[in-house]
Amino acid sequence: MFIYADNAATTKMSPTAVAAMTPYLAECYGNPSSLYALGQRAKDALENARETVARLIGAEPREIIFTSGGSEADNQAILSAAAEGKKNGKTHVISDAVEHHAVLHTLKKLEREGFEVTLLPVDAAGIVDPAAVEAAIREDTCLVTVMTANNEIGTIQPIEKIGEICRRRGVVFHTDAVQAVGHIPVNVGQFKCDLLSASAHKFHGPKGVGFLYAKRGVRLVNLIEGGAQERGKRAGTENVAGIVATAAALEEAVAGIDGNAKRLIPLRDRLIAGLSTIPHAALNGDPVRRLPSNVNFCFEGIEGESLLLLLDDRGICASSGSACTSGSLDPSHVLLAIGRPHGVAHGSLRLSLGEDSTEEQVEYMIRAVGEVVAYLRGFSPVWRDLVAGKTQFVL
Numbered sequence: 001m002f003i004y005a006d007n008a009a010t011t012k013m014s015p016t017a018v019a020a021m022t023p024y025l026a027e028c029y030g031n032p033s034s035l036y037a038l039g040q041r042a043k044d045a046l047e048n049a050r051e052t053v054a055r056l057i058g059a060e061p062r063e064i065i066f067t068s069g070g071s072e073a074d075n076q077a078i079l080s081a082a083a084e085g086k087k088n089g090k091t092h093v094i095s096d097a098v099e100h101h102a103v104l105h106t107l108k109k110l111e112r113e114g115f116e117v118t119l120l121p122v123d124a125a126g127i128v129d130p131a132a133v134e135a136a137i138r139e140d141t142c143l144v145t146v147m148t149a150n151n152e153i154g155t156i157q158p159i160e161k162i163g164e165i166c167r168r169r170g171v172v173f174h175t176d177a178v179q180a181v182g183h184i185p186v187n188v189g190q191f192k193c194d195l196l197s198a199s200a201h202k203f204h205g206p207k208g209v210g211f212l213y214a215k216r217g218v219r220l221v222n223l224i225e226g227g228a229q230e231r232g233k234r235a236g237t238e239n240v241a242g243i244v245a246t247a248a249a250l251e252e253a254v255a256g257i258d259g260n261a262k263r264l265i266p267l268r269d270r271l272i273a274g275l276s277t278i279p280h281a282a283l284n285g286d287p288v289r290r291l292p293s294n295v296n297f298c299f300e301g302i303e304g305e306s307l308l309l310l311l312d313d314r315g316i317c318a319s320s321g322s323a324c325t326s327g328s329l330d331p332s333h334v335l336l337a338i339g340r341p342h343g344v345a346h347g348s349l350r351l352s353l354g355e356d357s358t359e360e361q362v363e364y365m366i367r368a369v370g371e372v373v374a375y376l377r378g379f380s381p382v383w384r385d386l387v388a389g390k391t392q393f394v395l
């Protein structure tokens with residue numbers, strides 16, 4: 001059996017998106033900035049894609065800047081709001097402890113440049129309290145950045161409430177919606193956000209393409225200087241094929257949101273119920289305010305890394321958290337933020353379902369994870385001490 005259960009790390013491209021992209025690689029390969037017909041056909045395709053993407057999130061075409069992915073969009077959004085704030089003497093930024101590293105590391109950079117960053121805590125389910133956002137806003141706050149849905153534990157934030165507060169208080173609001181776009185309804189008008197980041201490879205589009213929504217009137221800084229592409233805000237010959245595929249993938253993903261939720265939520269909840277029967281295991285994140293695809297557990301007395309390797313032997317592609325932290329020995333900052341102790345945070349497992357997931361796969365994963373966890377505990381010194389009562393169980 002081969003099971004791909006790491007759709008939060010990346011997704012398989014949809015055949016529709018692949019088909020949409022190929023003509024722009026091999027036949028219609030003109031540069032959109034060229035004046036002859038071959039270039040103008042590429043230009044038309046680019047602008048059609050912009051219209052599609054804009055329509056699907058409730059924006060205007062001119063409010064969409066195509067980027068190299070979610071990380072670039074996050075960087076550009078945050079650095080733009082910060083630059084604008086600095087001009088007006090506002091150097092305070094509000095965010096939270098469970099953001100993606102593309103946001104957290106950009107905020108670190110701002111701190112090195114003299115900005116003050118307030119990282120709000122989250123509750124045990126990973127939710128940011130809108131009242132805490134409101135309370136943290138100061139005269140000199142230039143940006144609030146809170147993600148729409150968490151990539152590790154799937155928690156969906158009260159984005160509309162936070163957007164409402166920011167709009168009322170006149171503070172620029174950015175949301176990293178990379179895990180949300182194409183998976184749950186996303187509308188920039190309802191979110192009341194000024195800036196929003198998305199990435200194509202998280203919704204069955206190609207890797208290396210994403211977009212930034214910037215509400216009309218919000219000034220952007222360039223991360224890449226050069227030509228006048230993307231309204232002068234992102235230089236470099238456009239990734240026409242990738243952008244066309246992004247629009248095709250998003251069109252398909254948005255059309256499938258309701259159907260997928262209906263199919264995935266019961267599978268997700270069956271997987272959660274099955275894994276919950278493993279002793280000293282606990283679900284991470286909120287059981288209800290949760291992405292339809294996301295399952296994340298902690299198992300006491302084991303190492304996440306060994307769990308992943310043994311699951312790979314059984315044909316299961318899974319993750320211990322974010323793709324960026326697996327491979328390093330630091331426990332996930334998200335699991336620490338929701339209150340999991342260091343030792344427990346190390347034994348985490350994220351299974352993220354996708355369009356191809358089936359009941360049969362879910363039952364196979366429940367069995368496999370149960371067996372592998374029991375096997376690993378069999379020779380874990382940490383588990384031995386827990387069972388002997390030398391240390392206390394926390395789960």
Ligand SMILES: *Cc1c(COP(=O)(O)O)cnc(C)c1O
Binds near residue numbers: 071149150178200
């Ligand atoms: C994947 C991801 C990113 C980064 O997107 P890339 O396109 O891989 O650069 C940013 N934020 C979140 C929440 C993500 O899941």
